[in-house]
Amino acid sequence: MEKSRGIYDLSREDIANALAGEPKYRQDQIWHSIYSTSLGIEGASTLPKALRLKLSEDPQFKTQLEEIERRQTDRGRTIKFLYAARDGSKIESVLMHYKSRSTLCVSSQAGCAMKCVFCATGQMGFKRHLSAGEIVEQVMAAKIECQNTFKDSISSSKTGRLSNIVFMGMGEPLANYDKLIKAIDKINNSVGIGIRHITVSTVGIVPGIIKLADEEVGVKLAISLHGADDKTRSHLVPISRRYGLDSLIEACHYYISKTKRRISFEWAMMSGINDSIDQAEKLANIAFSLGAHVNLIPLNPTPGYLVVGSSRDRIEDFANYLESNGVATTIRNTRGNDIAAACGQLAATNLEVGKTKVELAKK
Ligand code: SF4
Numbered sequence: 001m002e003k004s005r006g007i008y009d010l011s012r013e014d015i016a017n018a019l020a021g022e023p024k025y026r027q028d029q030i031w032h033s034i035y036s037t038s039l040g041i042e043g044a045s046t047l048p049k050a051l052r053l054k055l056s057e058d059p060q061f062k063t064q065l066e067e068i069e070r071r072q073t074d075r076g077r078t079i080k081f082l083y084a085a086r087d088g089s090k091i092e093s094v095l096m097h098y099k100s101r102s103t104l105c106v107s108s109q110a111g112c113a114m115k116c117v118f119c120a121t122g123q124m125g126f127k128r129h130l131s132a133g134e135i136v137e138q139v140m141a142a143k144i145e146c147q148n149t150f151k152d153s154i155s156s157s158k159t160g161r162l163s164n165i166v167f168m169g170m171g172e173p174l175a176n177y178d179k180l181i182k183a184i185d186k187i188n189n190s191v192g193i194g195i196r197h198i199t200v201s202t203v204g205i206v207p208g209i210i211k212l213a214d215e216e217v218g219v220k221l222a223i224s225l226h227g228a229d230d231k232t233r234s235h236l237v238p239i240s241r242r243y244g245l246d247s248l249i250e251a252c253h254y255y256i257s258k259t260k261r262r263i264s265f266e267w268a269m270m271s272g273i274n275d276s277i278d279q280a281e282k283l284a285n286i287a288f289s290l291g292a293h294v295n296l297i298p299l300n301p302t303p304g305y306l307v308v309g310s311s312r313d314r315i316e317d318f319a320n321y322l323e324s325n326g327v328a329t330t331i332r333n334t335r336g337n338d339i340a341a342a343c344g345q346l347a348a349t350n351l352e353v354g355k356t357k358v359e360l361a362k363k
Contacts, residue, residue: 132179
């Protein structure tokens, strides 16, 4: 048994084993309770109090994350949560409420080994993989947050319902493949989020993309591309030195042919780095050949990378170029710059690993 596992790591079989001697329907009561109305076992009001108390003292029935900070912006429509895991690792998730849905951006690792230069999490370095339970717990916490926030309106409309999950928080999900797959299974089958509403974002771990396609997981795939040639990509996304652009594009074609699903490219717009028309032309060729959608994201500034985001005019020129070359393009709203909502920023602030621009400039 994994020593550190928690309640959202448990399978139905684990619960059955822990409840030996209890009527079988208790298993369903627990399962239903922990995936619908409450976080953990304490709110399982259908259980006899003595059993609830007994289970709540068992470490494997405890939750694993403690919320240590939350920041809100956009009049409460964007909330960033900072959690401490049992070993003290800090992880983040960001909940974004839209008109008719809510989306949660989840973390799959504490820190990240990919070292993308513009990313606060990459600047922190890698601490460890998250367990499937730690991933699912972020989702359950957000689901309950939505239920509480919209309890008066949720029955009459879809407003506020947690409907979309994006693996775009801390970590590279395909580097934690087995836990990712277990978590997706629970998020889909137990929490109740449709598989087509779950997006896995990767910087381009080619074997992971192929495995995801072969296993027909069914999630949406987003590729954090950020550069349309190996030279630009290898500066921004060091792992691309191992998985070059040709092999990544080939893996994308494979994913599309196996799943019949459209993929998207994420592109953080960085002034003077990847926002030229030359890059737009190369990106248009790649995206058009794959029928991929492109999301342009104004760079969320991080303390460890001095480059600033592209101007609004530059982003619009870039988008217009893509559109006029047949590539569906969206300019993404950046939510929560004022609360350090880009991945890793709140944890970095909390850990005080971030350096100010002035400190870096002095080096
Ligand atoms: S952008 Fe994603 S993959 Fe790259 S360092 Fe940040 S968390 Fe890791």
